[in-house]
Amino acid sequence: MEKRFTDIRGLFSQAMRRYGIYLILLLIVFAGSVLSPVFLTSKNIMSVGRQVSVTGILAFAETILIIGGNVDLSLGSQVALSGMISINTYLGTGSAVLAFASAIAVCVCCSLFNAFAITKLQMPGFVATMSMDFIARGAVYVYCKGTPIYQVGDYGKISSTYLFGVVPLPVVFLLGVAVLAAVILRQTCLGRNIYAVGGNAEAAFASGISVSRTKFKAFAISGLFTGIAAVIQMARLNTGMPDTANGYHGDAIAAAVIGGASFTGGAGTAAGTLVGAFVVGFISNILNLKGISIYVQQIIKGILIIIAVSVDIAGKNRKIRQVAREKKEPVEPREGPA
Amino acid sequence: MQAEYKLRFEGISKVFPGVVALDEVSFGVHKGTVHVLMGENGAGKSTLMKIINGTQQQTAGRMYLDGKEVSFRSVYEAGQHGIGMICQELSYIPDMTIEKYLMLCREHRRRVPGFIDWPKTRAAARALLEREGLSYDPRLTMREISISDIQILEITKCISNDNIDVLIMDEPTSALSNKEVARLFDRIRILKEKGITILYISHKMDEIFQIADEITVMRDGRHIHTAPASEYTPESMVTMMVGRRIDDVYPKEPVAFGEKVLEVRDFSTRYTNVSGLNFYVRAGEIVGLAGLMGAGRTETARGLFGMDALESGQILLDGKPVNIRSVPDAVRCGIVMATEDRRRYGMIGCRSISENIALPNLRKLSRGPFVDRRKERRHVAEMFRRLRIKAPSEQTEAKTLSGGNQQKVVLAKWLLAKPRVLILDEPTRGIDVGAKYEIYRLMSQMAKEGIAILLISSELPEFIGMCDRCYTMYNGRMNGELSRAEMTQERIMMHCAGGKS
Numbered sequence: 001m002e003k004r005f006t007d008i009r010g011l012f013s014q015a016m017r018r019y020g021i022y023l024i025l026l027l028i029v030f031a032g033s034v035l036s037p038v039f040l041t042s043k044n045i046m047s048v049g050r051q052v053s054v055t056g057i058l059a060f061a062e063t064i065l066i067i068g069g070n071v072d073l074s075l076g077s078q079v080a081l082s083g084m085i086s087i088n089t090y091l092g093t094g095s096a097v098l099a100f101a102s103a104i105a106v107c108v109c110c111s112l113f114n115a116f117a118i119t120k121l122q123m124p125g126f127v128a129t130m131s132m133d134f135i136a137r138g139a140v141y142v143y144c145k146g147t148p149i150y151q152v153g154d155y156g157k158i159s160s161t162y163l164f165g166v167v168p169l170p171v172v173f174l175l176g177v178a179v180l181a182a183v184i185l186r187q188t189c190l191g192r193n194i195y196a197v198g199g200n201a202e203a204a205f206a207s208g209i210s211v212s213r214t215k216f217k218a219f220a221i222s223g224l225f226t227g228i229a230a231v232i233q234m235a236r237l238n239t240g241m242p243d244t245a246n247g248y249h250g251d252a253i254a255a256a257v258i259g260g261a262s263f264t265g266g267a268g269t270a271a272g273t274l275v276g277a278f279v280v281g282f283i284s285n286i287l288n289l290k291g292i293s294i295y296v297q298q299i300i301k302g303i304l305i306i307i308a309v310s311v312d313i314a315g316k317n318r319k320i321r322q323v324a325r326e327k328k329e330p331v332e333p334r335e336g337p338a
Numbered sequence: 339m340q341a342e343y344k345l346r347f348e349g350i351s352k353v354f355p356g357v358v359a360l361d362e363v364s365f366g367v368h369k370g371t372v373h374v375l376m377g378e379n380g381a382g383k384s385t386l387m388k389i390i391n392g393t394q395q396q397t398a399g400r401m402y403l404d405g406k407e408v409s410f411r412s413v414y415e416a417g418q419h420g421i422g423m424i425c426q427e428l429s430y431i432p433d434m435t436i437e438k439y440l441m442l443c444r445e446h447r448r449r450v451p452g453f454i455d456w457p458k459t460r461a462a463a464r465a466l467l468e469r470e471g472l473s474y475d476p477r478l479t480m481r482e483i484s485i486s487d488i489q490i491l492e493i494t495k496c497i498s499n500d501n502i503d504v505l506i507m508d509e510p511t512s513a514l515s516n517k518e519v520a521r522l523f524d525r526i527r528i529l530k531e532k533g534i535t536i537l538y539i540s541h542k543m544d545e546i547f548q549i550a551d552e553i554t555v556m557r558d559g560r561h562i563h564t565a566p567a568s569e570y571t572p573e574s575m576v577t578m579m580v581g582r583r584i585d586d587v588y589p590k591e592p593v594a595f596g597e598k599v600l601e602v603r604d605f606s607t608r609y610t611n612v613s614g615l616n617f618y619v620r621a622g623e624i625v626g627l628a629g630l631m632g633a634g635r636t637e638t639a640r641g642l643f644g645m646d647a648l649e650s651g652q653i654l655l656d657g658k659p660v661n662i663r664s665v666p667d668a669v670r671c672g673i674v675m676a677t678e679d680r681r682r683y684g685m686i687g688c689r690s691i692s693e694n695i696a697l698p699n700l701r702k703l704s705r706g707p708f709v710d711r712r713k714e715r716r717h718v719a720e721m722f723r724r725l726r727i728k729a730p731s732e733q734t735e736a737k738t739l740s741g742g743n744q745q746k747v748v749l750a751k752w753l754l755a756k757p758r759v760l761i762l763d764e765p766t767r768g769i770d771v772g773a774k775y776e777i778y779r780l781m782s783q784m785a786k787e788g789i790a791i792l793l794i795s796s797e798l799p800e801f802i803g804m805c806d807r808c809y810t811m812y813n814g815r816m817n818g819e820l821s822r823a824e825m826t827q828e829r830i831m832m833h834c835a836g837g838k839s
Contacts, residue, residue, distance in 0.1 A: 195689055200688075206677055207665070209666075210664075264688075266686060
């Protein structure tokens, strides 16, 4: 009987670890609908979606990097630099496609340089990407001589257009990137390699996987996502602001970590990150609706990360203990030909 | 025989929710003896040790130290009562110097609280090294010395605590070469003369009979037998450990050898002492590389597998020269290797068994950039069955498996790659007897399928039991070749030690 009981308890804790974040999201939605009558309106939900779109997309970039055992602290500055270049490209050519392409190209270049610094110069990721943060931020001020671009034509339309009249384009991009990230992580060989390299780089190497090539590819994908986020950020502002998106990498990492990406590498999912982004977004939204200051929101975000990470670690420890116990019991081998 | 028990257990039980890890274990350990504890993984040896050194507490039963009932709530408390333990997995601080490490946590203090008197502390560390007859430079960092040196230092550190009179050692020789083992045993004998009681956990038969005064066998959390070492034979001990008889410990099957699959000419690798090697392995043949630690066996294997760069020489596969510059090159050629350090190089601990098995085979299990999940599932399931991996499912995290099953996962991933040459570096290290047998069975089976196997093993009985032919290495060079009929422990050792026979 006791055995059975622990089985159920083990299953429960396992389920909580895997699905806990979804439960939390549901609880927040429930709390929001009780606390505010406008919370559950489609207009409010879409506005939250629009608010989390930029950091959400960046969160997918960070998720892929974190799973692969890296992190990028330069995404905010990359957004500013590539966004400004994208606006000028748009103003010069009038082509939205080129606006996206130029932003993506800039971010992919920055990201590949990060990958180069990490794999070839063997710099720690924190230091390499922090340096890139300074470089990109400095570059954007040099590029626009410190002045914002106020006249951006109809660049802002990228943000203010609605799909089917309800879904804002930034939300469409957010969901598109989410699907793309999920497919890369779950369905492709590259995804498997990223998990492997993040989980144990030496074993991945000894399994015949090129660790540095995998890291380059992960950073390239991160650059692609960051470029998309940059265009949306500038479109939302409807202005070219060189000092924008400062510290966005922090919000992105927060969403990824709350969604279950593990800084020890090798663990995390796209779905978790999407939920993580919305958990952060909904909480800010509820606090906004209740008129609670943005400063308090910062504190709450910090506490959330602490809770998410400590629950993750506690779950892992619990699991290890549980397995240590199970190992003492002989597990019957499966039937099979000798 | 001394009647006095240093340590005595009476009905010790440890129950975890749902599992009984120790079931009424009762036996005594005589003062000043080496008492060896034997048992398969999961027999409850480590749980018992943890109770002795205060990491865990028993659910029921009593423990007596010098006739007085004791129970320790922490390692510190156990240490106060004179119990010290050297764990299997060495933990040390790589950038710390030897002298600092030896004196860690018992540095000499200055009068001002919180400040350390370094000159005095250093002098104490040096005195300690001198007393134990160790000639290490105390200013070297731990990073710069070998694992076996660290182990010796760990023991020195532990026994330098003057009040220690019970020393627990959990598989202390797993990283040591034979010469170093002999050194360790000398040390153990000296400790014994000083009246220190030693509890020794090991899997290695020959070692046990060298040092044990008494042996206790445990199985499935139960105490099976305690008796003086002279009353055991290796066969009787194995029988007690596994509860069934293993008649033929080495299930070797006769195989008709094919052509030379792997041939190596004038082989040297960069930054190692490996130079000028010539050898070959035929299809279906198990060829051993014998040598002491530092002889270059692992380095040779790493070179073949593309982990270390080739300096000169040629690798021929089926008579054709191949260019192996990286692990992917080697895998593509069909040369694969199960490395010595499983947890470090063997698997991605936090991912599933399935992902680990599929990892080097993704090229085969994919369509374009996408993983073919159905094909993957089919192949993994087949390997899971064939290797009899004991786990709840293919989705179980690899790190939660026992050593033997982890090794099976490593073998599974390489078998799926359909290799021509399989290099096994210490394939049964840290694995219990039952799982060892299965690994041997798999080796025979793979040889029968025509795979050329290169085996590195420090356990000579296993080496002799499984190899068809062997080469001996000494200081990076090959100094002998022995056929199966010529292989004896004495002969191999003679070559490995650099002698001629």
